[in-house]
Amino acid sequence: MRTGKLGRALLRVLVVSAVLAAFGAFDWYPTIRDLGRLRLERNDIERKTREYAVMASRFASVDDEEEQAFSRSEAALLRSLPLAEREGVWTGLFISESRTWARKDGIRSARCLIAPPKTELEDIETGGGALLANWINCWQANAITEAFAIAADSGRSPWRGTFAGLHLSPGRRLSSRPLAIALGAPLPALLDFVNHISWGTTRLEIVRLHLEPGAPDSRAWMVVRGYFLSGYPSAWDLRWEKSLGDDLLIDPDSPLLWQKVDPGFIYLEEKRALAPAGAPPW
């Protein structure tokens, strides 16, 4: 009899334990775990809200003057991109501007290279042109071709972020076209031309400059790149599938970003003339 009573008591304990275990396993434990997670999440949101409120109290908000500065900046960016309906128009603009500066700077001979050497040469000035052509074709062809490849690779453009926010009219596309120019002239004239290459509507960027000093004439070639808006698809349309090299990034911790922008802010000095020939190097 006592054994029977003991057995029944043991059975009751087992039943109670099973009920407790069921509640614990299927309800209490998951709920307590969720409570812990939710507590951390709530604390995190409260901390973020406090920190944001402190940050916002020190931050200068945008006003009408600053909005106008932003608008003018976007407009200036669009204006800086010449409209060339087709790539041939852009190339013609490059040749025309190069010819103008070559004459102003006293360049004896110059040749524009529309594609890697040996194709579509355009003489700007005669006189020494054959020597220049020989120099390009025999000694510099590989180097110019390599520089062309670098300039044509849109993944190496540092302006991806800048152009990413550009709003173009329907039918307009952003293009970039590398070109090259070879020159023969006295060194001061040649360097003046190098300095002036970016002053025109085409706003050309030098990708590579190769210069060989000599007398009476030095020789140089430059591979340059410019950006323009076109109306028709072409092989020069910019695509940003891959990213290589440096992109222009603004330091997110810069104190400049906490203050209103200065509409007259100039990041880089604008056009400057080189020191005249004979001036001390420093």
Added chain:
Amino acid sequence: MADENGEERRTIHSRLRFLLVLILILAAISALLHLEKFRRLKDIGRGKEKLAALVRSRPVEATMARRARFYQIQYFLGYPPAASYAAADLARRIAAIDAPLRLLSVQIDPGVHDLGFELTVEAATGGPGEARRLAVFLERLRHVPNVVLADLSGPGAGIRGGGVRVYTLNGRAELQP
């Protein structure tokens, strides 16, 4: 007999009451836990709404992004003439270095923030003065304004014949002072 049946029924009722009370207590504990969970969820929802409202009223990150874009555009607009001037000026200063070596070529690769350059120079071979002449040239190159780095590197010296040796030097210069 009847007493025994009655006692047995009372025992069963007692056990059932115990079990019922136990389940009610356990259910109450569960309800309290779920109530607390619901309360914390509500708190989190309110916190998120408050943070979102604060971000809407004071869009700090969005404004910083707009200002960063303003400075990006200003840099882009000034870059081409600044880089052209820097490249031409650097070439002018390097060509003007008064050193007992012959400058064969200057190659300049403008980057976003600085210029990379590579020079080839020619030195007469033989004699103890070759290394000294190269060292003098390198020292003067390092003192050219805006040059931050210059060193003898690259593929190394090569003999051109005619008793001259060609060296390659690489370096970097600032885009603007």
